[in-house]
Amino acid sequence: MHQKERDLLLTVYSLVVGLGGLVALLWLGRVEWAAASLPLFLFFVLLSVVIKRLGFHVAADVTHSLGSTVDVAALLILGISLGSWAAAFSGLIFTLMSTWQRRPFSRRTLLEIPLFNAGLKGLIALVCGSLYQALGGNFVPTDLSSSLLLHALILFAAWVTLDHLGWSVIELLRAGRAGLITWLRTVMLAS
Numbered sequence: 791m792h793q794k795e796r797d798l799l800l801t802v803y804s805l806v807v808g809l810g811g812l813v814a815l816l817w818l819g820r821v822e823w824a825a826a827s828l829p830l831f832l833f834f835v836l837l838s839v840v841i842k843r844l845g846f847h848v849a850a851d852v853t854h855s856l857g858s859t860v861d862v863a864a865l866l867i868l869g870i871s872l873g874s875w876a877a878a879f880s881g882l883i884f885t886l887m888s889t890w891q892r893r894p895f896s897r898r899t900l901l902e903i904p905l906f907n908a909g910l911k912g913l914i915a916l917v918c919g920s921l922y923q924a925l926g927g928n929f930v931p932t933d934l935s936s937s938l939l940l941h942a943l944i945l946f947a948a949w950v951t952l953d954h955l956g957w958s959v960i961e962l963l964r965a966g967r968a969g970l971i972t973w974l975r976t977v978m979l980a981s
Contacts, residue, residue: 800963804902807956811909815874818916827868831876834864838880843887846980852957852973853888854980858949861915862942869929870919878912910956918948950981 838860845855861880865873885904923929927941954977961973 796963796966800960801902803959803963804906807913808902808905808907808909811911811913812878812905814916815878815912818871827872831864831868831872834860834868834873834876835880835883838864838876839884839887842880842884848977848980852977853884854977857884858953861911862918862945862949865915865919865922865945866942867930870916870923873919874912874915877915878908881911882908906956906960910953914949914952914956917952918945921945921948954978954981 838857841860842853842855842857845853845857847853857880861873861877864876867873868876882904885907889904922941922945925941925944927938927945931938954974957977958970958974962970965973
């Protein structure tokens with residue numbers, strides 16, 4: 791596959807995931823904004839961005855941190871809808887902040903990657919939150935039971951798998967099969 795074809799597929803994939811994730815959030819993640827939940831929502835978005843900024847850069851567009859742990863905590867405490875929006879907003883803000891530090895700018899770094907990351911994080915949160923709920927997990931858990939630990943373990947495993955899968959497609963389109971294998975070796979060790 792030629793580089794122009796890869797670039798076109800990368801653009802299409804980024805926009806489909808990004809816009810698809812945000813449309814899914816608008817459609818499925820309708821939020822009843824209670825005055826009491828707004829400060830907590832903003833706290834989780836800010837905390838997630840700060841924790842992601844404290845992470846370490848391991849590959850192109852990849853920073854490893856405990857930011858996803860904050861996103862999962864937001865999901866468990868705020869519920870699927872508001873928690874998914876928190877993950878999407880923190881993903882968008884973090885990626886935009888990271889983009890402004892890199893030069894030269896391109897359409898992809900200014901639009902596609904931040905949009906992709908926000909949509910991906912929103913989709914991951916919607917899917918993982920729904921899986922957690924379907925398995926019988928309770929939101930706003932009050933105790934540390936073996937059932938909660940099992941459900942949380944499945945939730946984290948699904949989150950990491952979907953996140954790596956989403957970014958793997960980006961890397962496959964960007965650098966081909968050999969680049970994907972190199973990228974996976976790099977990020978999986980850090981993961």
